[in-house]
Amino acid sequence: xxxxxxxxxxxxxxxxxxxxxxxxxxxxxxxxxxxxxxxxxxxxxxxxxxxxxxxxxxxxxxxxxxxxxxxxxxxxxxxxxxxxxxxxxxxxxxxxxxxxxxxxxxxxxxxxxxxxxxxxxxxxxxxxxxxxxxxxxxxxxxxxxxxxxxxxxxxxxxxxxxxxxxxxxxxxxxxxxxxxxxxxxxxxxxxxxxxxxxxxxxxxxxxxxxxxxxxxxxxxxxxxxxxxxxxxxxxxxxxxxxxxxxxxxxxxxxxxxxxxxxxxxxxxxxxxxxxxxxxxxxxxxxxxxxxxxxxxxxxxxxxxxxxxxxxxxxxxxxxxxxxxxxxxxxxx
Amino acid sequence: xxxxxxxxxxxxxxxxxxxxxxxxxxxxxxxxxxxxxxxxxxxxxxxxxxxxxxxxxxxxxxxxxxxxxxxxxxxxxxxxxxxxxxxxxxxxxxxxxxxxxxxxxxxxxxxxxxxxxxxxxxxxxxxxxxxxxxxxxxxxxxxxxxxxxxxxxxxxxxxxxxxxxxxxxxxxxxxxxxxxxxxxxxxxxxxxxxxxxxxxxxxxxxxxxxxxxxxxxxxxxxxxxxxxxxxxxxxxxxxxxxxxxxxxxxxxxxxxxxxxxxxxxxxxxxxxxxxxxxxxxxxxxxxxxxxxxxxxxxxxxxxxxxxxxxxxxxxxxxxxxxxxxxxxxxxxxxxxxxxxxxxxxxxxxxxxxxxxxxxxxxxxxxxxxxxxxxxxxxxxxxxxxxxxxxxxxxxxxxxxxxxxxxxxxxxxxxxxxxxxxxxxxxxxxxxxxxxxxxxxxxxxxxxxxxxxxxxxxxxxxxxxxxxxxxxxxxxxxxxxxxxxxxxxxxxxxx
Ligand SMILES: Cc1cc2nc3c(=O)[nH]c(=O)nc-3n(C[C@H](O)[C@H](O)[C@H](O)COP(=O)(O)OP(=O)(O)OC[C@H]3O[C@@H](n4cnc5c(N)ncnc54)[C@H](O)[C@@H]3O)c2cc1C
Ligand SMILES: Cc1cc2nc3c(=O)[nH]c(=O)nc-3n(C[C@H](O)[C@H](O)[C@H](O)COP(=O)(O)O)c2cc1C
Numbered sequence: 001x002x003x004x005x006x007x008x009x010x011x012x013x014x015x016x017x018x019x020x021x022x023x024x025x026x027x028x029x030x031x032x033x034x035x036x037x038x039x040x041x042x043x044x045x046x047x048x049x050x051x052x053x054x055x056x057x058x059x060x061x062x063x064x065x066x067x068x069x070x071x072x073x074x075x076x077x078x079x080x081x082x083x084x085x086x087x088x089x090x091x092x093x094x095x096x097x098x099x100x101x102x103x104x105x106x107x108x109x110x111x112x113x114x115x116x117x118x119x120x121x122x123x124x125x126x127x128x129x130x131x132x133x134x135x136x137x138x139x140x141x142x143x144x145x146x147x148x149x150x151x152x153x154x155x156x157x158x159x160x161x162x163x164x165x166x167x168x169x170x171x172x173x174x175x176x177x178x179x180x181x182x183x184x185x186x187x188x189x190x191x192x193x194x195x196x197x198x199x200x201x202x203x204x205x206x207x208x209x210x211x212x213x214x215x216x217x218x219x220x221x222x223x224x225x226x227x228x229x230x231x232x233x234x235x236x237x238x239x240x241x242x243x244x245x246x247x248x249x250x251x252x253x254x255x256x257x258x259x260x261x262x263x264x265x266x267x268x269x270x271x272x273x274x275x276x277x278x279x280x281x282x283x284x285x286x287x288x289x290x291x292x293x294x295x296x297x298x299x300x301x302x303x304x305x306x307x308x309x310x311x312x313x314x315x316x317x318x319x320x321x322x323x324x325x326x327x328x329x330x331x332x
Numbered sequence: 333x334x335x336x337x338x339x340x341x342x343x344x345x346x347x348x349x350x351x352x353x354x355x356x357x358x359x360x361x362x363x364x365x366x367x368x369x370x371x372x373x374x375x376x377x378x379x380x381x382x383x384x385x386x387x388x389x390x391x392x393x394x395x396x397x398x399x400x401x402x403x404x405x406x407x408x409x410x411x412x413x414x415x416x417x418x419x420x421x422x423x424x425x426x427x428x429x430x431x432x433x434x435x436x437x438x439x440x441x442x443x444x445x446x447x448x449x450x451x452x453x454x455x456x457x458x459x460x461x462x463x464x465x466x467x468x469x470x471x472x473x474x475x476x477x478x479x480x481x482x483x484x485x486x487x488x489x490x491x492x493x494x495x496x497x498x499x500x501x502x503x504x505x506x507x508x509x510x511x512x513x514x515x516x517x518x519x520x521x522x523x524x525x526x527x528x529x530x531x532x533x534x535x536x537x538x539x540x541x542x543x544x545x546x547x548x549x550x551x552x553x554x555x556x557x558x559x560x561x562x563x564x565x566x567x568x569x570x571x572x573x574x575x576x577x578x579x580x581x582x583x584x585x586x587x588x589x590x591x592x593x594x595x596x597x598x599x600x601x602x603x604x605x606x607x608x609x610x611x612x613x614x615x616x617x618x619x620x621x622x623x624x625x626x627x628x629x630x631x632x633x634x635x636x637x638x639x640x641x642x643x644x645x646x647x648x649x650x651x652x653x654x655x656x657x658x659x660x661x662x663x664x665x666x667x668x669x670x671x672x673x674x675x676x677x678x679x680x681x682x683x684x685x686x687x688x689x690x691x692x693x694x695x696x697x698x699x700x701x702x703x704x705x706x707x708x709x710x711x712x713x714x715x716x717x718x719x720x721x722x723x724x725x726x727x728x729x730x731x732x733x734x735x736x737x738x739x740x741x742x743x744x745x746x747x748x749x750x751x752x753x754x755x756x757x758x759x760x761x762x763x764x765x766x767x768x769x770x771x772x773x774x775x776x777x778x779x780x781x782x783x784x785x786x787x788x789x790x791x792x793x794x795x796x797x798x799x800x801x802x803x804x805x806x807x808x809x810x811x812x813x814x815x816x817x818x819x820x821x822x823x824x825x826x
Contacts, residue, residue, distance in 0.1 A: 070679060070798055071647075071649030071680075072597065072754060072793075072798025074648065074679050074753060075601065075603065076753070078601070078603050078752065079601065079772075082604055085604075117606050151737065
């Protein structure tokens with residue numbers, strides 16, 4: 001009998017596959033299906049501070065200046081916010097009543113505003129943990145790197161003060177010293193870090209000479225980014241790590257476990273391959289474990305992490321140097 | 333619309349109007365400076381509860397009326413939600429026929445003494461005045477003149493109770509007694525119906541009584557109108573909560589044939605920030621109601637004393653201004669407005685802001701509360717404010733506030749009044765099955781103000797979410813006209 005269980009954020013998961021926050025985790029029907037297909041936990045679609053602000057602007061957009069200046073609409077965004085939060089609280093409650101896997105709520109934070117207060121409501125609603133999807137655009141020229149870093153820490157400290165349930169941070173990979181930042185975050189009272197959230201970048205349409213939306217899904221090569229940083233950091237930090245980005249199949253899943261991830265979050269592959277992919281990835285994982293005579297995840301988790309490597313510098317190599325020239329010659 | 337324009341043209345062509353127009357050259361009319369309202373001195377008034385504005389003298393009103401050019405196309409009317417024939421009443425004042433002016437007002441507005449005091453004229457009629465639009469001069473003081481004519485009539489003792497048609501024996505009822513219901517009731521009484529007004533509180537008048545303070549709208553003005561309505565045969569039942577004391581079904585059984593719901597939007601909204609439940613944090617609704625209706629501010633009263641020393645009011649509307657000026661009058665050392673936008677974006681009437689400033693109210697614009705702190709007894713002691721900056725304008729052209737990171741600071745407060753708007757009273761929508769409402773709890777009506785249930789009409793804040801006195805009254809009148817038409821067809825032709 002193979003043991004696929006893993007510990008993530010202090011929770012015991014029946015296997016290492018978590019449904020990442022996405023459209024699939026925004027309604028009860030899909031959450032139930034995800035459970036039926038074998039997923040071990042669900043991160044709900046994030047509740048977005050920014051989206052509520054946009055919703056406010058949209059509803060005011062139909063009004064002229066006189067009407068949008070009416071007293072009862074002046075703080076209408078707070079109404080929208082409360083409505084959104086109430087709906088979200090309801091989703092947590094319904095999900096908790098319907099499924100037995102852990103439900104992780106997700107808040108999208110763009111600033112360290114009063115928004116953090118809502119964390120408490122999500123805890124009260126029964127969320128098993130909270131993921132902070134901190135999303136500060138690295139393109140804001142008015143902010144220094146240090147300010148962005150401090151905002152992260154500030155948000156974490158504020159939320160930590162509000163709630164008792166485990167809290168994780170889904171962070172960006174845009175830091176001038178990523179390992180130092182991961183280390184710094186891990187030294188707060190955080191329970192886990194998700195490496196990494198994904199910035200959807202814009203694309204250009206060269207026919208229309210215009211900006212166009214880019215593809216929202218990851219490709220199956222992108223896992224190399226979380227792979228490297230999970231391998232480098234997993235043995236150095238105490239909190240849990242979940243890897244996210246480009247994990248599309250069991251091979252990538254196994255690689256991230258070898259790098260030391262406690263769990264793996266998937267989104268695009270479910271969109272692209274259907275819910276059946278969950279079961280498929282787990283089956284392949286089991287087959288591979290059997291072929292390698294592993295009976296439990298813990299037997300190989302972190303086997304290729306920094307501390308377990310003879311030559312860890314391989315993980316840190318960022319310049320192409322010789323490898324590139326050899327490669328180029330080989331291909332001639 | 334065609335008809336109205338035609339009618340206005342005919343009215344304007346009447347000999348007396350023509351004569352008046354010729355009496356003074358336009359050039360001389362525009363040279364007159366806009367009249368100033370007499371006011372109580374700010375030092376004195378901030379320590380009493382008497383009306384701040386004292387009204388115009390006869391001569392002043394006549395001179396101000398002379399400023400009006402009696403335009404061919406009176407754009408001011410377009411700015412009035414109930415299309416008062418503004419040039420006609422103004423010209424009656426110029427002609428010194430003050431009772432005639434009041435009569436013109438009452439053709440479309442059942443409470444001109446109220447509207448003259450509380451309408452946001454600067455955003456309505458006066459905003460559309462030729463002076464504002466084309467001459468870039470101060471508009472004709474339409475609001476002051478409206479108040480003048482209505483007050484003159486009342487004080488003359490010659491105010492007549494409107495003629496009432498012979499009683500047709502049909503019982504109709506309103507839920508609520510705010511401006512919407514009062515306007516509806518007065519029209520229905522005139523049409524000959526047996527009208528009952530059911531009001532949950534012990535005072536008649538809705539926001540006019542429990543919201544807007546005495547220093548802005550004295551109760552005697554509202555009471556005068558209510559007395560008139562009593563003379564018209566309207567019955568007022570106070571302390572009667574429809575949906576609790578009796579339901580609409582019960583009332584149907586008791587013989588009422590149609591209903592007008594004017595139950596307002598009295599459910600306070602909060603921001604849902606930490607500490608908002610602390611003792612000493614009130615909704616504006618509770619704060620003003622307690623003071624206006626229950627005299628909670630009087631020492632030795634059994635309701636808590638609401639007169640703090642450091643009082644912060646959150647919001648920038650009329651409700652916020654009324655609350656902060658009330659706090660000042662109750663003896664606050666620091667009576668503060670905390671508003672997250674700049675003064676330009678405030679929804680309050682300009683006059684209220686001006687008066688508040690003169691009275692020493694402190695304005696903390698571009699500040700927003702994020703948390704309230706309280707002591708071990710749960711009593712609020714301070715608040716954390718965050719500084720804001722104005723961001724891009726939204727689609728309506730209004731600039732929205734954006735928090736400035738790491739700008740929080742703490743100020744001591746012992747009383748906080750949250751005036752960030754209200755929601756519709758949920759009792760009626762919840763207690764009448766099949767009544768269609770929007771997701772915000774307002775009642776859905778057609779252009780006749782008729783709801784999804786045939787015998788139920790609605791208007792005012794319960795339909796609009798929040799409005800103004802004049803819009804609420806306009807709704808009441810529209811509903812009355814349509815209800816009358818329907819009932820007459822059904823019940824009177826049998
Ligand atoms: C403090 C304040 C200041 C304002 N200042 C201005 C201003 O300067 N100018 C302006 O134009 N507008 C102003 N407004 C807005 C204006 O007062 C409202 O838009 C207007 O009063 C709405 O009228 P209404 O008849 O719909 O409701 P309301 O005036 O709210 O009256 C509703 C009445 O219905 C009663 N009621 C509710 N439910 C029931 C029930 N189930 N059974 C029986 N009775 C019930 C309530 O007790 C209340 O008396 C102000 C509002 C406030 C709160
Ligand atoms: C349609 C869609 C919606 C998403 N919504 C969210 C979200 O609300 N919050 C969040 O933290 N991440 C969101 N993500 C990002 C995913 O959670 C995930 O981190 C990212 O897609 C990379 O994982 P993947 O390669 O498995 O797709 C979304 C992704 C997709 C494709």
